[in-house]
Amino acid sequence: MTGRWFITPGELRRQGILGMNARNGSYIAQLNARSNYPLVDDKLQTKHLALDAGIAVPELYGVIETPHQVRRIGKMLEGRNDFVIKPAHGAGGDGILVITGRMGEHYRRANGRLMDRESIQHHLSNILSGMYSLGGQPDRAMVEYRVKFDPLFDQVSFEGVPDIRTVVYRGYPIMAMVRLPTREADGKANLHQGAVGAGVDMATGETLHGVWHGRVVDQHPDTGAPISGICIPDWSTLLALAARCHDLTGLGYLGVDVVLDRDRGPLILELNARPGLAIQIANRQGLLKHIERVDARLEGMEAPEEAAARAAWVGEGFAQATG
Amino acid sequence: MKRLHLALLVIVLMTTGLVMTGYKATVLGFPLLPAQTVDNWIVEARVAFEPTGGPVTARLVLPDDPPGFAILDENFISRGYGLTTSQQGENREAHWTTRYPSGRQVLYYRATVYLHNRTNGEDEAYPGPVSVPEYGEPYHSAAMALLESVRERSADISSFATVLVSDLNAPNPGENATLFVDPNDTDADRVRTLIQLLAGARIPARMSHGITLTDWAREAQPMAWLEVHNTREWVPIHPRNGSTGYPANLLVWWHGDIEPLQVERARNRELSFSVTRNIHDAIDVAEQRAQLMDSRFVDFSLFGLPVQTQNMYRVLLMVPLGALIIVLLRNVVGIRTFGTFMPVLIALSFRETQLLGGIILFTLIVSLGLAIRFYLDHLKLLLVPRLAAVVIVVIMLMAVISILSHNLGIEQGLSLALFPIVILAMTIERMSLVWEEHSPQEAIRQGLGSLAVAVVGYLFMVNRHLEHLIFVFPELLLVVLAITLLLGRYTGYRLTELLRFRALGQ
Numbered sequence: 001m002t003g004r005w006f007i008t009p010g011e012l013r014r015q016g017i018l019g020m021n022a023r024n025g026s027y028i029a030q031l032n033a034r035s036n037y038p039l040v041d042d043k044l045q046t047k048h049l050a051l052d053a054g055i056a057v058p059e060l061y062g063v064i065e066t067p068h069q070v071r072r073i074g075k076m077l078e079g080r081n082d083f084v085i086k087p088a089h090g091a092g093g094d095g096i097l098v099i100t101g102r103m104g105e106h107y108r109r110a111n112g113r114l115m116d117r118e119s120i121q122h123h124l125s126n127i128l129s130g131m132y133s134l135g136g137q138p139d140r141a142m143v144e145y146r147v148k149f150d151p152l153f154d155q156v157s158f159e160g161v162p163d164i165r166t167v168v169y170r171g172y173p174i175m176a177m178v179r180l181p182t183r184e185a186d187g188k189a190n191l192h193q194g195a196v197g198a199g200v201d202m203a204t205g206e207t208l209h210g211v212w213h214g215r216v217v218d219q220h221p222d223t224g225a226p227i228s229g230i231c232i233p234d235w236s237t238l239l240a241l242a243a244r245c246h247d248l249t250g251l252g253y254l255g256v257d258v259v260l261d262r263d264r265g266p267l268i269l270e271l272n273a274r275p276g277l278a279i280q281i282a283n284r285q286g287l288l289k290h291i292e293r294v295d296a297r298l299e300g301m302e303a304p305e306e307a308a309a310r311a312a313w314v315g316e317g318f319a320q321a322t323g
Numbered sequence: 324m325k326r327l328h329l330a331l332l333v334i335v336l337m338t339t340g341l342v343m344t345g346y347k348a349t350v351l352g353f354p355l356l357p358a359q360t361v362d363n364w365i366v367e368a369r370v371a372f373e374p375t376g377g378p379v380t381a382r383l384v385l386p387d388d389p390p391g392f393a394i395l396d397e398n399f400i401s402r403g404y405g406l407t408t409s410q411q412g413e414n415r416e417a418h419w420t421t422r423y424p425s426g427r428q429v430l431y432y433r434a435t436v437y438l439h440n441r442t443n444g445e446d447e448a449y450p451g452p453v454s455v456p457e458y459g460e461p462y463h464s465a466a467m468a469l470l471e472s473v474r475e476r477s478a479d480i481s482s483f484a485t486v487l488v489s490d491l492n493a494p495n496p497g498e499n500a501t502l503f504v505d506p507n508d509t510d511a512d513r514v515r516t517l518i519q520l521l522a523g524a525r526i527p528a529r530m531s532h533g534i535t536l537t538d539w540a541r542e543a544q545p546m547a548w549l550e551v552h553n554t555r556e557w558v559p560i561h562p563r564n565g566s567t568g569y570p571a572n573l574l575v576w577w578h579g580d581i582e583p584l585q586v587e588r589a590r591n592r593e594l595s596f597s598v599t600r601n602i603h604d605a606i607d608v609a610e611q612r613a614q615l616m617d618s619r620f621v622d623f624s625l626f627g628l629p630v631q632t633q634n635m636y637r638v639l640l641m642v643p644l645g646a647l648i649i650v651l652l653r654n655v656v657g658i659r660t661f662g663t664f665m666p667v668l669i670a671l672s673f674r675e676t677q678l679l680g681g682i683i684l685f686t687l688i689v690s691l692g693l694a695i696r697f698y699l700d701h702l703k704l705l706l707v708p709r710l711a712a713v714v715i716v717v718i719m720l721m722a723v724i725s726i727l728s729h730n731l732g733i734e735q736g737l738s739l740a741l742f743p744i745v746i747l748a749m750t751i752e753r754m755s756l757v758w759e760e761h762s763p764q765e766a767i768r769q770g771l772g773s774l775a776v777a778v779v780g781y782l783f784m785v786n787r788h789l790e791h792l793i794f795v796f797p798e799l800l801l802v803v804l805a806i807t808l809l810l811g812r813y814t815g816y817r818l819t820e821l822l823r824f825r826a827l828g829q
Binding site: 004005006007008009011012013015017019020021022025026094095118119121122125126129130131136192193194211214215216277280281284 | 654657703705706707756760761762765811812813814815816817820821822823824825826827828
């Protein structure tokens with residue numbers, strides 16, 4: 001484990017690692033039309049798009065747009081014991097409040113702490129004033145169904161939301177990872193906040209080793225359970241779901257975040273027009289090789305394939321590439 | 324297609340910027356280094372005469388594009404006279420005319436010249452071989468014999484002339500040479516003799532007169548020099564020792580064996596030359612020169628602006644450089660900062676506070692601001708009022724720090740007011756968000772990153788040489804723009820990514 005403290009550019013290139021500049025300049029700028037950004041940056045729009053296309057998303061309980069609605073939040077939350085509040089334009093999981101239960105006038109957060117209604121209202125008005133949105137634009141707050149996680153990842157996550165991030169390039173899901181929250185990440189599933197990322201075998205849906213703080217780990221830092229070898233059920237369906245999100249948004253370089261709900265199966269949590277690069281560390285391979293394979297396939301094709309066919313091709317191709 | 328477009332654009336911008344800079348630096352002589360001074364000389368010709376009645380015309384030869392010098396400025400002091408300048412043969416002449424002069428008249432011509440490395444005379448065409456004059460005997464045979472012996476000992480036209488000069492000046496000239504030498508010869512006489520003899524070898528030669536520029540020379544005497552044409556250019560030769568080339572401090576005033584001053588209807592003519600040394604800022608010299616050359620560059624330069632505005636632009640023009648540094652540090656190195664251009668603004672304020680003071684004050688203000696921000700968080704305020712509250716409290720704190728530091732005799736605390744406070748307030752807000760949402764370490768890391776970028780930006784922006792270069796040659800900004808555009812297409816790895824992806828190297 002005691003490698004050098006840096007990696008040479010030549011080595012990165014050889015492994016086909018996509019850098020931040022190349023991602024921004026060569027892929028996001030070329031493939032993601034600005035006009036389509038609101039579709040994914042505004043989680044409300046994403047939700048409506050997905051619903052129209054018949055893709056499952058967490059149920060929306062309500063939208064809060066005005067200070068007046070903030071004051072009357074009690075009414076909206078009446079009868080709900082668990083829910084999630086998130087900013088419609090949030091980025092990187094900031095501003096998401098997960099409520100798991102209620103104790104009289106207080107609400108219990110996912111980390112076990114209690115919160116009174118005033119604090120929730122303050123959080124809501126912070127969201128409305130744009131504290132969590134890109135560029136500080138005034139925002140809206142969404143209240144939605146709290147996902148009941150599939151017990152699949154229970155052993156390898158600490159509180160929070162384990163989700164499956166898939167990078168979809170020109171409609172082809174090319175790489176995926178499972179993001180496992182840790183104590184340090186405070187229930188969030190962002191790798192740079194301390195979550196564990198585990199690569200996923202694209203052919204089988206089986207988790208590979210994990211990465212935590214840039215280091216390779218085999219066990220979850222909080223629970224100690226082994227990370228690899230967890231098989232995600234219905235993997236091919238999940239890939240097809242991710243592939244369909246490309247059709248929804250028209251974005252050529254897209255991150256799809258899916259959660260597995262105990263009762264409702266895979267739900268699209270959010271889409272991301274600027275998915276991060278950490279997925280490459282989790283999978284220990286570069287995105288560029290897969291990008292080139294997809295480009296080569298699209299080169300010789302006249303009519304675009306259906307999402308299911310694209311997902312199937314990815315599964316097969318991956319098996320070949322790694323096998 | 325896009326690549327080609329960008330490449331072309333970059334090349335055009337680069338060459339435009341560099342060519343304009345090169346032109347200004349070499350042709351107009353704008354200094355590449357700050358506070359460069361140029362020696363220049365004020366040479367003055369004083370003409371005095373007493374009119375004998377009737378209209379007077381005075382004609383004075385003027386220096387015309389003297390080799391090794393450039394004329395910066397010239398003026399004529401001649402009240403009551405009509406003045407025209409014209410080209411007369413090889414010389415430029417001033418004509419002063421007046422109808423009713425009375426009493427002793429004094430006229431002045433004054434020129435400011437400075438050393439300028441440019442060879443002149445190359446454009447003067449070869450006049451062709453001259454015809455051999457009739458010397459008459461015994462001079463003819465002596466001249467032919469002398470020339471023959473000189474020819475044997477020389478390689479080309481200028482060495483021919485040099486050998487001839489040294490033959491005539493030898494302490495014991497040969498018998499042929501003695502005929503042409505008179506120990507009482509003035510330089511001018513000697514030059515005349517040389518021209519005659521060189522004509523025997525069909526070499527075109529002429530006389531020139533120059534003034535030696537030495538400090539405070541009240542009565543500078545014009546010196547006669549010989550010039551021979553070697554079919555490409557006129558080669559100056561010292562009439563006594565035969566050395567070629569004018570000394571660096573010799574200003575050639577006129578060519579030909581003529582009287583420099585001619586006055587009609589006057590007596591007691593006097594012509595005297597004086598020289599004064601002057602030290603000028605090189606920029607002024609270049610500007611004046613550009614004006615004389617009728618160059619449009621200077622009309623549209625920043626030097627035409629009022630001084631206050633100039634000083635503002637001195638600072639402002641450094642911002643693009645700071646922006647370029649930011650681009651480099653963010654996209655090539657990969658340092659994360661709060662706000663894209665916040666570090667540039669901080670760096671600008673460091674100019675006033677000095678580096679160490681700036682860093683201390685910045686750290687102080689941001690930490691105090693963070694403390695306030697965390698306190699205000701308890702009050703559950705809305706975002707904009709909270710930001711405003713931070714601004715207000717931070718400004719009050721700044722005033723307190725300034726007063727305290729002033730009383731303690733630390734004057735740097737006074738420049739605190741120059742920090743872009745609104746930008747600081749936003750920084751504080753974003754930092755506190757990162758602090759809460761991510762981790763204190765992350766917030767401090769980004770804060771230090773911003774500070775480091777600001778320091779690097781500052782070090783570039785206060786560099787006197789860079790500031791001077793950008794201000795005197797603002798077209799260099801085109802080069803900065805070109806580099807920025809190029810970096811805009813940089814899709815290589817960032818330096819920090821070499822660390823980030825190190826796990827992949829194992």
